[in-house]
Amino acid sequence: MQEAIGSRVGWLQSPKRRTFMAAFIFLAYLHPLVVRGEAGFRAGLYFSQTSPLTDEQETAVLEDLRQWTGFVEIQPDENGRIVLGDRTGISGGSATARSLILGAMDGADSYTVEGGYRSPEVAFARIQARSDYVNQKAAPGLTRHCWSIQLDFHDYQELRGQAEAISAFDPGLNLLHELAHAVLRLRDSTSQADPLGDCERFINRIRREMGVPERESYLPVNGLAVTPAGTGQRVVGELTFVRIGPDKRIKKFRLTFDVLNVFAVAVVGRRPLV
Known part of the structure; x- marks a missing residue:
């Protein structure tokens, strides 16, 4: 079992393979089932x-x-649709985030937020295209997309770090990240030449407008750490967030998590979505 886990983590560590996986995931949700x-x-x-x-x-x-x-x-509402109520009732918030969620709520597509727990396919959040709807009679030429956004709350329980970093990586902001993929067709990083990617760069605009630290790169930096009992090692992923102060000084905030518990649950046993 340990050899299998090590092999899985080694596969994830390869930059070329991580680039391939990011591109594969993006392409996967561009080719859904078409329903008439x-x-x-x-x-x-x-x-x-x-x-x-x-x-x-x-x-x-x-x-x-x-x-x-x-x-x-x-x-x-009573049907589970997320509604805004009085749209003039705004208190704080980010104008960029408002524009994004309005694009989702007022657009032609459908987005369903699903819950998950220790899903082997989801790391924090994921979006997938479930199907396309085409009505040539009522709306010729219009294709409506049905998207599924999955949030794995177990993964957020794995996060350790400073409060500033945790607040910059909560489930709601990751939901907005996934919406940006579908609404704006923004992609995650697929190259070491652009470690952040267009989607997370857009989400950093929201963080900047809210005055919270901005994410430094899309993919985590993985390393080995000794277990608390000192009997072995575990793979720890680290995400770094930065804030530039009025004096131009850069302050960094870090989040860490157990990589196997977030990315490789399938190795130690599959858990279904709930």
């Missing part, structure tokens, strides 16, 4: 009723979205 007709199609942003978040998780995501967007009345 629009029966049952619902545009907008929804909480899933088949793979739901817990009440506590849903509350946390809504609070995150209120903070990042400033829409204080954001909440789900």
Whole structure:
């Protein structure tokens, strides 16, 4: 088992293979199933009723979205659709985040937020295209996309670090990151020449407007650490966030997590989405 885990981590450490995986994931959601007709199609942003978040998780995501967007009345309706309420009722928040979530809510596509726990396929958050809807009679030439956004709350429990870094990497902001993929067609980093990528660069605009540290790179830096009991080693991933002060000094904030618990759960046993 340890050899299998080491092999899996070694595979992830290769820059070329990580670049391949990032490109593969982006291409995968560009080629969904095409469905004729629009029966049952619902545009907008929804909480899933088949793979739901817990009440506590849903509350946390809504609070995150209120903070990042400033829409204080954001909440789900009786059908799970996330609505904004009074759109003039804004308190703080980021103009960039508001523009993004309005693009999702008022656009032609459908986005469903699903809950997960120790999913082997999801690291913190993931977006997938489930299907395309085409109605040539009612709207010729218009294709509507149905997206699934999965949040794995177990992964966020693995985070260790300074409060400033944790606040810059919460589930709500990662939800906005995934929306930026679909709404704006922004890509993650696929090259060492651009360690941040267009999508996370866009999300950094939100962080900057909110005065929180900005992410330095998309992929974590992995290293080995001795286990607390001193009986072995574990692979630790590190994400770095930076803030430039008024005096131009750069301050760094770090998040760490157990790579195997986040990225390689499939090695030690699959867990289904809940």
